[in-house]
Amino acid sequence: MPIRSIPGAAALSRFRLDALNQRLAPLAARIVAVSETFVAFGVAPEISDAQLAEVLQWGAPVEAPASAGVVRYVAPRLGTRSPWSSKATDILHRCGLAVERVERVLCYQFAQWPEQPAQIEQIEALLHDPMTQSVLRDPAEFADLHRHPAAAPLVYVATDLPALTEANQRLGLALSEDELEYLAARYAQLGRAASDAELMMFAQANSEHCRHKVFNASWTIDGIDQSSSLFGHIKHTHASTPQGTLVAYKDNAAVLAGHVGQRFLADAQGRYRATTEPVHLAIKVETHNHPTAIAPHAGAATGAGGEIRDEGATGRGARPKAGLTGFTVSHLRFADAPQPWEQPRPLPQHLASARRIMVEGPIGAAAFNNEFGRPALGGYFRTFEHFPERLDQGYAYDKPIMIAGGLGSVRAADVEKCLLREGDIVIVLGGPAMLIGLGGGAASSQASGIGSAARDFASVQRDNPEMERRCQEVIDRCIALGEANPIVSIHDVGAGGLSNAIPELLHDSGVGGCIDLGAVLNDDPGMSPMQIWCNEAQERYVLGLRPQSLPRFIELAERERCLYAAVGTATAVEHLSVRLGDTKVIDLPMDVLFGKAPKMHRQAIGHQPQAGVALNLATIEPLDALLRVLRFPAVASKQFLITIGDRTVGGLSHRDQMVGPWQTPVADVAVTLADFEGYSGEAMSMGERTPLAVLDARAAA
Known part of the structure; x- marks a missing residue:
């Protein structure tokens, strides 16, 4: 596929460039310029570089300084598509320019460069985020941005206790011995092996981060059984004074x-009017x-x-x-x-x-x-x-x-969620799936330092506030419809990704669901089914809609240029079925995920602090x-x-x-x-x- 490179302006201010050089100084390296390069794929022959530059460039292009030597390029992670690309490609299309895809690459020009491989490796690590970016050494490698690896397969795990214990360690699930025994017993009843997607989903949904197991635990302190959990004490205030x-x-x-206040909203005819109503606080x-x-x-x-x-x-x-x-x-x-x-x-x-x-x-x-x-x-x-x-x-x-x-x-009309019914549509609103933030709920629930450094880093989400703003604009437009608000129920996508948010959305209404994982927007085609289902890519929500509300919702989402996908439907039977093509990724009764997993019990001995010096x-x-x-x-x-x-x-x-x-x-x-x-x-x-x-x-x- 033909590739065009359009030079761009400086990518870092002098202040930020100096700060980066301070971090590079111990490695005997110094940057003299950081600029943008726009890489366009599939450009129609009749479109000139000048036309592309007119849309993409925002300042004077940076020329290579006379002292520049070694160059490194920081691009989106190979095989993925960046959020910037989705937005910029859409803008080019709306400007009438036929371009399949455009990406933004940062060009680092060095005046000093070490010879030791270990130092070079450290420099490249400082320049990029390995979860979302790759370091390239030659413009010829830009073609690799458009090559997509084959999707990783679904992996099955034996469900005897030793095999689950090994998977718990290998996948960083942070499950306790009691929880592993619970899983072994439930899968013995099902009579089959578990998919890695099912195990990761269970781990995130039942992590300390999501279920507050310590705060919901029973306690024995100084040999005396306590009448209430920590969460019970916290909730006591509301129970005593709910006013x-x-x-x-x-x-x-x-x-x-x-209080009663005014909200400025557009009516059904598109005219903005002040409406006086109670304004409750979230x-x-x-x-x-x-x-x-x-x-x-x-x-x-x-x-x-x-x-x-x-x-x-x-x-x-x-x-x-x-x-x-x-x-x-x-x-x-x-x-x-x-x-x-x-x-x-x-x-x-x-x-x-x-x-x-x-x-x-x-x-x-x-x-x-x-x-x-x-x-x-x-x-x-x-x-x-x-x-x-x-x-x-x-x-x-x-x-x-x-x-x-x-x-x-x-x-006031939106304070309580409504219940989903059989046939209601499950929507994922927001950005595409990417291999970032995998296993965050479990990773944050372990004692510090137990997991590997690479797994800890991979568990950290990456932010995209612009996408979250677009999502919020769609939610605002739905709210403004008043009684015609199409949202039946809504949850945000956080720890555990869709594997936590969609089951929670369904479970709250006492329903199950059939989910098509292939319908999920995905900017990383190399991900396995488990990774698509469990990644925590930002910024996303899951919503339940009545089927008759879907056209109106689509109209609002498209008006706000917000990504969305209808990924499945609610079912009367409380069973979760997730498929990717012909592959059964998840096939579980909902009570396996939300059933009575073993409750934690903690013992403690009181410690009276001693007066210091x-x-x-x-x-x-x-x-x-x-x-x-x-x-x-x-x-x-x-x-x-x-x-x-x-x-x-x-x-x-x-x-x-x-x-x-x-x-x-x-x-x-x-x-x-x-x-x-x-x-x-x-x-x-x-x-x-x-x-x-x-x-x-x-x-x-």
């Missing part, structure tokens, strides 16, 4: 009763700790994105309004600015450093909020370590807390003490975490972090407005007392 709460602990977000907070510890930027970005999707997938659809972000890490340990509270100790090599997390993580979360179009109005930042006696016994946040939260609005201030000057306090991250200015994000997008922000004429970041609360006319609204704040929690958890709470 004002409309939905709790049964949807993707909770819903609180709100609220959600979740953590994304494991991914942020492995890949801080992507982990924090997808943490924010996942929380936004949870809000949007509440009831029959809701609209995110404002967010908050928080980080707790170990001490930062700047090499050129050591602090007296930072004790030297061994740090885990398989996790990102606290400094790297706080350099990259907040940027990732802010970037997603910015690009999606949601203001971030609150949060916190804490560093904490406590080793009172020995450096191998104490507390530290080497595995960080990355918390994402927010609130949105939901119409009294603080000795005799050798510290007052000025030095003051400067130490002001330098401590929990006290120091958080402005660098605030000004990286938009705080007014949407027009309903009333109180952000910056206060007074000098815009000092000292606000105690974030406040949003219910609408553009009235004076009612919502307030949210976040607090934490980590140092006190070490001594008295009850007092800290």
Whole structure:
């Protein structure tokens, strides 16, 4: 197939280029330019390079500097299609240019380059994300972008206990011995082997991440059986005082009763009108700790994105309004600015450093909020370590807390999900499947460092806020139809991918489903059925629609240029059947997945913290003490975490972090407005007392 290469503009600012060169300096390498190259496949002969350049180029093309020597090209992972390509190819088609596909490749031009193979390997690793990108050494390799490997096969696993134990380790399923025995017994009843897709699906759906097994466990503390689980204690507040709460602990977000306000919506004739109605609140907070510890930027970005999707997938659809972000890490340990509270100790090599997390993580979360179009109005930042006696016994946040939260609005008619019926259509809304984020639910449920580094990295999702914005626009258009809202039920696609979201959608309504895996949009043809079913590619939702609503929904999705696929139907019998062509990928009763798997029981011995050595201030000057306090991250200015994000997008922000004429970041609360006319609204704040929690958890709470 003929290939054309169109030179592009500089791909990195001088600031980012300098930062990259700082990371490359220890490897004896220096980049002098990073530019774009657009690679077009299947261009009609009558289309000139000038016509392509007119659409693709946004600045003056970069010419190779005189000092440039070695060149490396970073392209989408071979055999896959990037989200950028899908969008750019669509734009070219709408401009009347007949092009089969166009991809964006980054060209790194080096003035210095080492000779040692080990250093070259490290440099190439720094330049790309192996889950989504490949490094090429010659433009002749661009042709490989359009070659697709053969699809990997479905793998069957024997279901005796030793075979399941081996698969548990090999696939990183993080299943307990009790759960493996449960699977062995259920498959013995079915009288057949298990597919790797079934095992991976079970592992994700029953992971700690998804099922909160520790929080739902029974406990024996100091020899005394406890009357309630940890989750029971958490839910007790709502059980005792349910007033004002409309939905709790049964949807993707909770819903609180709100005020009457105005919503500006288009009517059936396409005219926008103000409608006065109750504006209820969808609220959600979740953590994304494991991914942020492995890949801080992507982990924090997808943490924010996942929380936004949870809000949007509440009831029959809701609209995110404002967010908050928080980080707790170990001490930062700047090499050129050591602090007296930072004790030297061994740090885990398989996790990102606290400094790297706080350099990259907040940027990732802010970037997603910015690009999606949601203001971030609150949060916190804490560093904490406590080793009172020995450096191998104490507390530290080497595995960080990355918390994402927010609130949105939901119409009264959409607070509760409806039930799917036999024949209802299952829709996947959003981006295509790609081999990213595989096994994230299980990976985040293991103790840190148990899984392989490669598997940990593969489990981290990659963000695509623009696609999530398109999905949200479709949801908003459905909500605006009022009683004609075509969404019967909706869930976001997170941990476990479709293998978790679709069964959950069906199970909530007490139905089964027949799913055609071949109908799932797929940008990685080399994936196996298990990988298509279980990957966590962003950003996707699953919806249930009545058959008669499908044409209207398709019209809305196409208007918003949002990808969608009708992948199956609901069945009256609670059985899940997933096929890819003639291959049965999943063939299970729903109660195997959602049945009574063994309940965890935990035993613990109470520990009474001992009073530490009294603080000795005799050798510290007052000025030095003051400067130490002001330098401590929990006290120091958080402005660098605030000004990286938009705080007014949407027009309903009333109180952000910056206060007074000098815009000092000292606000105690974030406040949003219910609408553009009235004076009612919502307030949210976040607090934490980590140092006190070490001594008295009850007092800290």
